[in-house]
Amino acid sequence: MTTLLRLYWEFFKTGLFAVGGGMATLPFLKDIGETTGWYTYSDLMNMLAVSESTPGPIGINMATYVGFTVGGVPGAVIATIGEVTPSIIVILIVAAMLKKFRDSKYVQNAFYGLRPASTGLIGAACVSVMFEVLTCVRIASADGSLLNSFQLMGGNLFNLRGLALAVVLLVLTNWVKPVKNWHPIVFIALSAVVGVVFGFAGV
Template sequence: MTYLRLFWEFFKTGLFAVGGGMATVPFLKNIGLATGWYSQTDLMNMLAVSESTPGPIGINMATYVGFTVAGIPGAVIATIGEVTPSIIVILIVAAMLTKFRNSKYVENAFYGLRPASSGLIGAACAGVVLQVLLRVTSTAVPDSLFMRFSWDGTVSWMGLALAAVLLVLTNWVKLTKKWHPIVFIGLSAAVGVVFRFGGV
């Protein structure tokens, strides 16, 4: 049953998370709340690892969650669940591309999907900032469209400082703004290790 649940949850994520990898984060948050497989803190850690490894973030997250829940078979099944909707849609589109290439309905459908994907990505970014930097967690309110937010009274000052430094280095310092993103990922990981072991 765990394998079936993994496949189904990630099939839904792959089907509806339009707009790229970050658009999967709200779905993954909901999966964690519904199944108890991982906490919001675990999700942020998985997101950091998935962003730092090669490949699409949505697929990396599916593999990571599947492995955490059910080992290697779980990783394979969750990944298959994530990519199956895309494969089906691509096959359908390829078969009908000539017929629907100039269709107003298709054009309008994609036009309508743009704000949805923007909203999902924006929600994911806001959730990451709230959870990681401001320590604000959110939980679903039963039978409601709204979320319940709670704050433990602390702020990650080190995280805020690191985010500010990275923002300056990647945008306004001529020497560093052309550096490859992997350099900043490595430096951030090193800062996290040093400061955590240093007790700061």
């Protein structure tokens, strides 16, 4: 019971502070995993991949998946409801004073600062994902310490096979027409096949 309450509260916070859509929830979900120990960053990335490859908004899929991981079907429901509660409250308030909200200097100015901050948080999540997947360096945040530490696990600094695949995918998704406009699910499927063929997990 306390787990479900905590789950609701954590996702309520995520829904309230993540500005800019599904990907903006990633830094918050990462933070939840670190502070509660419910799942690892690696688990979270698998959930993100599944969320991108199934119908429905990515943010909702991730909330559902994380909730399911923590507490089965009730967890999935609680996490999702928790994440949409602030949205519903905020939008109902905004809708009641639509014109005032749109013309408010304070709101506009706050978002002037919020948008790059949200991008910065996603960028930081991206940096940790890169460390996690492409190198053997891990970012660890210990309780009570303000600074994160960087630790080298295993012998090699870089995961060369992963790095090679990343470069190929980066080129395909950004510069090769018409491939770059394909749905992410195509690249996810392709990477799964490459992972199996070349034994990416080393098992």
